[in-house]
Amino acid sequence: MSKLKAGFIGTGKKPDKPGVQGYGMAHRHAAAFRALKERVEIVAVADIKKENAEAFCELFEVPRSAIYIDYHDMLKREKLDLVSICTWPRLHAPMAIAAAEAKVRGIYCEKPMADSWGAARRMHEAAEANGVKLAFNHQRRYARPFRTARKLIDEGAVGTLERIEFACADLYDWGTHCFDLANYLNGERRAAWVLAQIDYREQNLVFGQPCENQGVAQWAWENGVAGLAFSGQGRAALPALMRAQGSEGMLEVGPMSPGEHPQPLRVRRFGEKAWNYVDCEGDGLHGSALIDRAIADFVACLLEGRACELESANALKASEVIFALYESSRRRGRVDLPLDIDDHPLAAMVESGALKPVPKAGV
Numbered sequence: 001m002s003k004l005k006a007g008f009i010g011t012g013k014k015p016d017k018p019g020v021q022g023y024g025m026a027h028r029h030a031a032a033f034r035a036l037k038e039r040v041e042i043v044a045v046a047d048i049k050k051e052n053a054e055a056f057c058e059l060f061e062v063p064r065s066a067i068y069i070d071y072h073d074m075l076k077r078e079k080l081d082l083v084s085i086c087t088w089p090r091l092h093a094p095m096a097i098a099a100a101e102a103k104v105r106g107i108y109c110e111k112p113m114a115d116s117w118g119a120a121r122r123m124h125e126a127a128e129a130n131g132v133k134l135a136f137n138h139q140r141r142y143a144r145p146f147r148t149a150r151k152l153i154d155e156g157a158v159g160t161l162e163r164i165e166f167a168c169a170d171l172y173d174w175g176t177h178c179f180d181l182a183n184y185l186n187g188e189r190r191a192a193w194v195l196a197q198i199d200y201r202e203q204n205l206v207f208g209q210p211c212e213n214q215g216v217a218q219w220a221w222e223n224g225v226a227g228l229a230f231s232g233q234g235r236a237a238l239p240a241l242m243r244a245q246g247s248e249g250m251l252e253v254g255p256m257s258p259g260e261h262p263q264p265l266r267v268r269r270f271g272e273k274a275w276n277y278v279d280c281e282g283d284g285l286h287g288s289a290l291i292d293r294a295i296a297d298f299v300a301c302l303l304e305g306r307a308c309e310l311e312s313a314n315a316l317k318a319s320e321v322i323f324a325l326y327e328s329s330r331r332r333g334r335v336d337l338p339l340d341i342d343d344h345p346l347a348a349m350v351e352s353g354a355l356k357p358v359p360k361a362g363v
């Protein structure tokens with residue numbers, strides 16, 4: 001079997017200290033592809049910073065002659081099967097659309113999907129129109145605590161699912177993982193409406209995108225399950241990363257009680273005096289192993305012609321709630337879906353002067 005030829009757009013720089021100014025996610029994608037070396041070969045890279053591309057090529061044994069400054073040239077000249085996109089969010093849509101139009105077979109793009117609802121939709125449409133598998137790195141789905149939580153919910157461990165709550169730093173950059181995980185726990189359903197409020201008094205740019213300082217969002221999925229999310233200071237409202245409550249009990253993933261118990265998943269039926277901790281075989285909620293699993297699944301789905309749960313059809317469901325929650329704050333009211341806007345309401349409110357965050361020094 002011939003190997004899939006992969007190209008990278010954005011090679012990053014392996015950081016001493018990963019943060020919102022650079023994680024070097026391409027290095028993690030490449031390590032995951034390297035683990036699949038019988039099936040995938042990295043043959044070319046594109047980066048506007050040649051030094052990043054050179055260091056990447058040295059580490060992952062890609063010939064320097066296959067470095068491009070302009071990714072369009074790479075897409076035109078190389079016959080790629082796979083493209084990995086590891087740039088900041090505002091570049092995801094133009095790059096994914098160009099790769100889809102170049103008719104590669106699969107695109108593995110970093111999260112969040114895009115910098116506006118219109119851009120997110122257009123990426124999905126371009127992939128569909130060109131028959132290309134477009135997936136996003138929502139790798140936390142592959143953490144055993146979440147896999148087991150979904151299984152427990154499906155088996156009725158908490159009765160009929162009624163509510164999912166989560167708490168995170170912000171509802172866009174972190175939120176994309178959390179909304180995606182909540183959709184996963186609720187069987188990949190779409191939301192019906194969203195009601196939210198955010199506070200953005202101090203500039204907070206995460207990979208170049210504005211993220212609220214504090215927020216709260218309530219929504220309902222089409223199957224009637226309720227969603228509730230807190231961000232920033234408000235995250236203290238929930239003593240876990242995520243909680244799912246049903247008619248007969250509840251479970252929590254990532255309970256915030258350090259030292260109490262090492263297992264990141266616990267379940268309790270109503271009437272029980274104590275939580276039951278579930279063995280997750282030493283798996284946590286973060287880490288490179290999850291990216292390895294996500295990329296391995298994506299490549300297997302591509303080769304076997306199966307749908308992949310990381311695909312844009314699912315990512316779009318999370319993105320719709322995210323942009324709808326900012327739209328709810330802009331409209332000061334409930335937003336019924338499907339979402340009928342094109343922009344990113346938070347970015348637009350900053351640009352128009354409706355929101356005036358105090359600039360953060362050094363950003």
Ligand SMILES: NC(=O)c1ccc[n+]([C@@H]2O[C@H](COP(=O)([O-])OP(=O)(O)OC[C@H]3O[C@@H](n4cnc5c(N)ncnc54)[C@H](O)[C@@H]3O)[C@@H](O)[C@H]2O)c1
Nearest residue numbers: 010012022023024025047048049052086087088089110111
């Ligand atoms: N899945 C996760 O858990 C996770 C964690 C951290 C970051 N991320 C996401 O990964 C993405 C990338 O972030 P990062 O921290 O790896 O970025 P980074 O800054 O480390 O690397 C981005 C690279 O893109 C290059 N680049 C910029 N413009 C380009 C262009 N026009 N053409 C080609 N290359 C270009 C830069 O030179 C740089 O080398 C972001 O969307 C971020 O949200 C995901």
